[in-house]
Amino acid sequence: MSTESARGTRLRNAFNKETFVFCGLLDNRDIARFGVILENGGSGGGNALVHVHPCADEHFSVRSGRVKFVVDGREQVVEAGGSVTVPRGRSHYFANAGDGHAELEVSFTPAQQHLRFFANFVTLTMKQPKWFSGAGDPNVLLIALVLHEYRDHMYLAGVPIWLQKLLFAVLAPIARLAGYRLAIEPLREAPVPARSGFAG
CATH class of the missing domain: 2.60.120.10 (Jelly Rolls)
Incomplete structure (x- = not known):
């Protein structure tokens, strides 16, 4: 994108x-x-x-x-x-x-990179609905891949973050081997400085 x-x-x-x-x-x-x-x-x-x-x-x-x-x-x-x-x-x-x-x-x-994070996730629901259950819950491998690549953006409540990071780091390569991909990759460098423009 x-x-x-x-x-x-x-x-x-x-x-x-x-x-x-x-x-x-x-x-x-x-x-x-x-x-x-x-x-x-x-x-x-x-x-x-x-x-x-x-x-x-x-x-x-x-x-x-x-x-x-x-x-x-x-x-x-x-x-x-x-x-x-x-x-x-x-x-x-x-x-x-x-x-x-x-x-x-x-x-x-x-x-x-929350804008990329949310744009990525909603784009996946549109382009790859088979990766989600009928109720809309993402496959656990997809969750692992997204939350590993966008680390420190969002985690599930009630489970220690360090444990989630460890689990997602292990599962993310397996997710890629299984064919899961991000729709929008995170930047590997700092975002640009602030500029006007927002949702309306």
């Missing part, structure tokens, strides 16, 4: 009814910002898997609808105009809590 995406580029994960809205640079070292649209019954964070981002704070601004956030096991429903910040390392997931669509703006600070 180009490091520049057209304003309003949309990628939909049909499994968890979540659409990402990208624009501007995919690579920005300061902040990663994009839009998310959750359909009725839609969830964020990979089918509402409880997860952590160990090296970045995540900020959510609800633009429309109602969204349920569960952070460290505590649930809150946020209406349009409200916001939630999840500090790095805190377990969380979010889901649509209303009857219609909900729209959010999501940002990560620092950016790391």
Whole structure:
């Protein structure tokens, strides 16, 4: 994928009814910002898997609808105009809590390569649906490959990160041998400096 995406580029994960809205640079070292649209019954964070981002704070601004956030096991429903910040390392997931669509703006600070990470994952659901269960859960080898290549971006909650890193490092080469590939590879060098342009 180009490091520049057209304003309003949309990628939909049909499994968890979540659409990402990208624009501007995919690579920005300061902040990663994009839009998310959750359909009725839609969830964020990979089918509402409880997860952590160990090296970045995540900020959510609800633009429309109602969204349920569960952070460290505590649930809150946020209406349009409200916001939630999840500090790095805190377990969380979010889901649509209303009857219609909900729209959010999501940002990560620092950016790391979260735009590439999410664009990669949703592109895989579109291009390689056979790598996911009927419920949308990715094959364990695919999880290992993605989370190993994008290390320190996201991990499953409840399992020590050092153990996940060790397991994913062992399984990632097996995943490649089995034919799994990333749709968008991480950069091997630092992202470019900040520039305006975000999801809208």
